[in-house]
Amino acid sequence: MSKPILMVPNATGSGHNMRALALASELRSVCPEREIVVLLGSMQDVFAPLFESAGVKVISTENDVISHAHSSHLDKILDQEHYISGYLAPTFLNGSKIIDYLAYFKEINPAIVVSDYNLTASVASVIGQYRHVLITERYDFSLAQISNDDFREAGFIVNDTEISRARPTLSIIFDWIIRNSSLVLTDKPPLPDLDVGTALYSQLNEPNVHFVGPMTRPAPKNVNQEQLRHELGLSTGPLLVASVGGMSMFIENKQKAIRTYLHAFAHLRKSHSDAEMILIGRGTTPPAEEGVHTLNYIPDWMPLLTCATALIAQPGWITVTEVAALRVPTIFVLGGRGEYHEIESLRRLEALGFPTLVEPSPDALHSLLKDAVTGQLADRCAKAFATLTPSGGRATLTAAKMISQVTP
Structure with missing residues (x-):
């Protein structure tokens, strides 16, 4: 019997789970003879049923359901103790987890490990000499593309010596992971002004590194928008979908964004009284507002997005790729x-x-919402969508075929 393909999404956000789900579903059809297994470390209550319905075996790596959407993850001090040792290492380069993953790998004996920006799993794969694929929306550790002045402008207290010392070291680690991967796939288009000097950009011309475009679920077909609106209690006017995303460094930023959404929308309603908003709050419940419908989380929001006049969202990259695929x-x-x-x-x-x-x-925000309901926003986004989708749409099948080609 063929060895399984093992998916290991990063546990920090729902986007990693969602992209792993999209790829796993496509791999089921590309490699029907292989079992697909996922090591699931977050939002198991939501994603375990989704993976299982796609024919993927789920192994939870945690005893409890984990969600990173309901709390802050940093304080305002950026130094070795608080940021490197207190957050970055346990989240992305966790020694205990390396041991844990190696034990799982030994038990599962995968043909290949597919890491969705789970760098701890990537390191474990290299140490254990397992063939490895890295799926990444980042060109390096975030720290490599954010300056100390950026952090100070955001209100952080920065230990310049310790943070500057860590930055090139992290790039060395990222570079090492790329060089030890059979395949590296990214859904983020390269921009020299932003990416020169990063680990991934320096290796874009290597034969194992590819920008493929959106690795997303299939776009829904034949959505009955009238029925969907009815089920959600919506009328036929302009619909704005607003989301505050999952993982947050500071929960108050999520709350601040929601207040801004609501105030801008209330202003819009003065000139467009038929406009409505669906607010996906991710554990943050705002006060009731006229024309606003609040939901906690939607595992499959693509049918809803086909009804949307516009989306307001945090720049999480799986969100970017899904809206690009749907335009x-x-x-x-x-x-x-x-x-x-x-x-x-x-x-x-x-x-x-x-x-x-x-x-x-x-x-x-209100000024842009007016552009949305008049159609001007769609024109502004059209060119950007073309850059994000080099093949014209989702690239999940392309990515799955590439993974199958490097799977022994």
């Missing part, structure tokens, strides 16, 4: 500069031509 006009918002892990993505989206806002006022 949904989108305003990308960073609720607080302290969400440093999304600063690079926001800068890239701005360079591509998307409307982006950092800690916006309600008036600034």
